[in-house]
Amino acid sequence: MVTRTHKQSAGILVYRRGARGLEFMLAHPGGPVFRRRDAGAWTIPKGEIEPGEDPLAAAQRELLEETGFSLPGPFLPLGSVKQKNGKTVHAWACEGSVATETLRSNKFSMQWPPRSGRFAEFPELDRAAYFDFETARDKLNAAQFELVVRLVALLEQD
Numbered sequence: 001m002v003t004r005t006h007k008q009s010a011g012i013l014v015y016r017r018g019a020r021g022l023e024f025m026l027a028h029p030g031g032p033v034f035r036r037r038d039a040g041a042w043t044i045p046k047g048e049i050e051p052g053e054d055p056l057a058a059a060q061r062e063l064l065e066e067t068g069f070s071l072p073g074p075f076l077p078l079g080s081v082k083q084k085n086g087k088t089v090h091a092w093a094c095e096g097s098v099a100t101e102t103l104r105s106n107k108f109s110m111q112w113p114p115r116s117g118r119f120a121e122f123p124e125l126d127r128a129a130y131f132d133f134e135t136a137r138d139k140l141n142a143a144q145f146e147l148v149v150r151l152v153a154l155l156e157q158d
Contacts, residue, residue, distance in 0.1 A: 007087040010059035011046025013078065013147050014071065016097040016130060022155070023130035024148055025098065026140055027067065030105060030123035032112055042139040044147065045069075045125065046089055055090045066124050068104030071096045078150045083143040091144075093151045100128040 014025035026042040028034065034041050047062035049055055056075060064070050075092040082088050105123040112120045131139060136148050 008049045008090065009046045009087055010049050010055040010062060010090045011044040012059045012063045012071070012075070013044045013091055013093045013151060014096050014098065015093055015151060016095060020132060022152065023132055024136045025100065025128055025130050026136060027125040027128040030126035031108070031110065032122070039138050040142060043141050044091060044144055056092060059090070059092055065106045067128060068102065069098045076151070076154055078147045081143045081146050083141065089144060091147045100130065103128045
């Protein structure tokens with residue numbers, strides 16, 4: 001069980017082996033704040049761990065809620081990383097080739113424009129795509145790129 005002293009998230013790094021080598025599925029946050037951001041803005045599908053929830057179960061739930069994708073595993077533990085905002089992300093990897101163009105994300109509500117008093121709904125993730133190692137380095141949240149590095153190291157041991 002995970003202690004809740006700081007925000008804790010769990011996620012799954014989906015990967016596939018293609019003709020050009022390993023590719024990693026990354027997702028772009030939805031909503032107006034990230035609309036024009038690209039480099040360093042992408043993430044693995046992840047979300048908060050509910051009190052008492054098993055972190056891997058949370059990661060699987062979040063993958064389904066944020067993308068509409070469900071994978072059977074096996075799930076390789078990648079450990080945890082701490083982001084600049086203080087959030088700890090616990091992650092697993094799972095091999096799978098999903099049709100990223102069919103992404104279906106849950107929605108969130110926020111006041112937009114700021115201080116307008118009006119609320120709008122936005123998808124948690126607005127798109128997903130597979131990227132090679134170098135492109136993933138540019139697109140992915142800097143702290144989360146360590147998860148890609150760990151996955152590559154694990155797969156090289158096989």
